[in-house]
Amino acid sequence: MNVAIIGTGLIGGSMALALKELGIAKKIIGVDASEDHRKKAVDLGLVDETRELADAIIASELVIVAIPVHAAEKLLPAVMDQVTTQVVMDVSSTKETIIKSIAAHPKRKRFVATHPMWGTEYSGPEAAVRDAFKGKVTVISGKEDCDPDAVSLVEDIYGKLGMKLIYMDPESHDLHAAYVSHISHITSFALANTVLEKEKEEDTIFAMASAGFESTVRLAKSNPDMWVQIFLQNRENILDVLNEHITQLRKFKSCLEKENETYLTELIVNANKIRKILK
Amino acid sequence: MNVAIIGTGLIGGSMALALKELGIAKKIIGVDASEDHRKKAVDLGLVDETRELADAIIASELVIVAIPVHAAEKLLPAVMDQVTTQVVMDVSSTKETIIKSIAAHPKRKRFVATHPMWGTEYSGPEAAVRDAFKGKVTVISGKEDCDPDAVSLVEDIYGKLGMKLIYMDPESHDLHAAYVSHISHITSFALANTVLEKEKEEDTIFAMASAGFESTVRLAKSNPDMWVQIFLQNRENILDVLNEHITQLRKFKSCLEKENETYLTELIVNANKIRKILK
Numbered sequence: 001m002n003v004a005i006i007g008t009g010l011i012g013g014s015m016a017l018a019l020k021e022l023g024i025a026k027k028i029i030g031v032d033a034s035e036d037h038r039k040k041a042v043d044l045g046l047v048d049e050t051r052e053l054a055d056a057i058i059a060s061e062l063v064i065v066a067i068p069v070h071a072a073e074k075l076l077p078a079v080m081d082q083v084t085t086q087v088v089m090d091v092s093s094t095k096e097t098i099i100k101s102i103a104a105h106p107k108r109k110r111f112v113a114t115h116p117m118w119g120t121e122y123s124g125p126e127a128a129v130r131d132a133f134k135g136k137v138t139v140i141s142g143k144e145d146c147d148p149d150a151v152s153l154v155e156d157i158y159g160k161l162g163m164k165l166i167y168m169d170p171e172s173h174d175l176h177a178a179y180v181s182h183i184s185h186i187t188s189f190a191l192a193n194t195v196l197e198k199e200k201e202e203d204t205i206f207a208m209a210s211a212g213f214e215s216t217v218r219l220a221k222s223n224p225d226m227w228v229q230i231f232l233q234n235r236e237n238i239l240d241v242l243n244e245h246i247t248q249l250r251k252f253k254s255c256l257e258k259e260n261e262t263y264l265t266e267l268i269v270n271a272n273k274i275r276k277i278l279k
Numbered sequence: 280m281n282v283a284i285i286g287t288g289l290i291g292g293s294m295a296l297a298l299k300e301l302g303i304a305k306k307i308i309g310v311d312a313s314e315d316h317r318k319k320a321v322d323l324g325l326v327d328e329t330r331e332l333a334d335a336i337i338a339s340e341l342v343i344v345a346i347p348v349h350a351a352e353k354l355l356p357a358v359m360d361q362v363t364t365q366v367v368m369d370v371s372s373t374k375e376t377i378i379k380s381i382a383a384h385p386k387r388k389r390f391v392a393t394h395p396m397w398g399t400e401y402s403g404p405e406a407a408v409r410d411a412f413k414g415k416v417t418v419i420s421g422k423e424d425c426d427p428d429a430v431s432l433v434e435d436i437y438g439k440l441g442m443k444l445i446y447m448d449p450e451s452h453d454l455h456a457a458y459v460s461h462i463s464h465i466t467s468f469a470l471a472n473t474v475l476e477k478e479k480e481e482d483t484i485f486a487m488a489s490a491g492f493e494s495t496v497r498l499a500k501s502n503p504d505m506w507v508q509i510f511l512q513n514r515e516n517i518l519d520v521l522n523e524h525i526t527q528l529r530k531f532k533s534c535l536e537k538e539n540e541t542y543l544t545e546l547i548v549n550a551n552k553i554r555k556i557l558k
Binding site for chain 1: 396397398399415416418443445455456458459460462463464465466467468469470471472473474475476477478483485486487488489490491492493494495496497498499500501503504506507510511514517518519520521522523524525527528529530531532534535536538540543544546547548549550551552553554556557
């Protein structure tokens with residue numbers, strides 16, 4: 001099977017590596033608006049060749065749209081216009097708007113919306129990672145609106161990548177993603193800004209910062225272009241979580257102001273319940 | 280050299296392992312208020328034997344106080360009362376109040392205040408880790424108030440553990456610790472509470488939560504008894520950071536409410552500067 005990958009960055013590049021190594025793709029054709037990325041994707045061996053969009057789609061049986069979600073939803077109708085029997089899937093971080101972008105398209109049923117729950121704070125072709133997806137979860141969204149053979153192909157591929165599949169309507173996906181992914185990025189960005197604002201002695205941060213700090217602030221290195229669009233796309237859900245998060249932080253603030261040891265303990269004991277959920 | 284370790288938990292236990300393996304300690308004598316911890320510390324091979332406090336001090340040349348900081352500052356005067364020529368060091372997360380607790384003690388100069396910048400979200404003897412400290416940083420605070428031989432011994436030990444030493448007055452230590460350690464714990468606890476409050480479908484969190492979420496929320500598993508006291512001890516510095524952090528989160532909130540893409544991008548680009556500081 002030939003596979004066209006539109007967007008040869010972190011996710012597209014990592015997927016290209018996996019599809020080739022597992023023998024799922026015979027040929028990977030990269031499509032990328034950036035000449036630099038096209039060159040790197042070939043040089044790094046992520047793709048076999050690069051082509052213009054229309055050529056790549058014609059030459060492929062599967063098209064993977066792996067560009068940031070705001071660009072993906074703009075491009076997707078044009079991709080679907082070129083589709084005859086191909087299957088098209090996306091890997092974006094929000095699902096509601098991208099599905100809406102082709103909801104009325106005559107080729108709608110050839111499109112399968114997916115979200116593999118993996119990423120790092122890095123981006124671009126150099127960020128691509130081998131064995132990235134194994135053991136992780138992929139959400140498939142709006143399966144009932146797709147051709148069964150299209151869903152089967154996508155399920156089969158994610159299965160071969162070693163991923164666990166869960167199914168969710170796009171609204172539920174976006175709500176849960178706000179809680180388990182998007183808010184973490186906001187808190188990391190805000191924490192980085194907090195420390196950068198208050199802590200002028202950079203050497204001191206560098207010297208004293210231990211694993212705990214690095215772990216909470218790691219996501220603050222993430223790509224602005226990608227995350228600005230995710231935040232705007234999913235703004236209502238994220239605002240809802242963010243308001244709750246600010247409320248929770250104020251409870252800690254109030255405990256500290258009043259030196260209320262009992263309530264502070266309760267807050268932390270409650271937070272410890274996350275243990276039940278995360279191993 | 281015989282070493283008494285008061286508190287055979289995460290830090291004390293890990294230090295016991297290192298001191299024994301590196302041949303720094305001939306015998307490790309554990310002191311712990313908890314019978315269960317005393318038994319585990321012996322069973323796990325963290326300490327050679329356990330004794331009552333006074334006996335342990337008499338039999339040792341170095342005493343390491345590795346109990347939570349509020350307990351440490353209550354116990355420390357009694358420890359110093361027993362000291363003849365021993366060196367006493369602590370490993371607590373705040374430095375101002377513990378140093379004050381023995382500032383006027385006749386044996387003050389035998390005490391060296393330290394903070395090895397390492398920890399995990401686990402606690403107790405079972406949480407002790409081999410090679411925990413290698414490559415990490417230790418802060419030594421108030422060195423000028425100690426006997427030179429006491430400081431030399433402590434510096435020598437941390438050097439053998441493979442740690443980098445930095446020196447800081449207690450006030451500066453506590454301020455910087457609020458920024459690079461304590462606030463990360465508050466944001467993690469609050470994030471856990473946020474998600475637990477809003478997200479009732481625990482299976483969904485479990486399934487969808489990826490490495491990013493786990494990384495920002497990992498510290499929320501940390502021990503309440505320890506962290507309540509650290510937060511209360513360092514409350515003024517932490518309140519200062521926490522207020523700044525809430526301000527920073529509100530900037531994100533305002534951007535989302537107004538769909539202000541330009542300012543949202545600026546906030547994230549600024550947060551990316553943390554890259555310069557953390558590798």
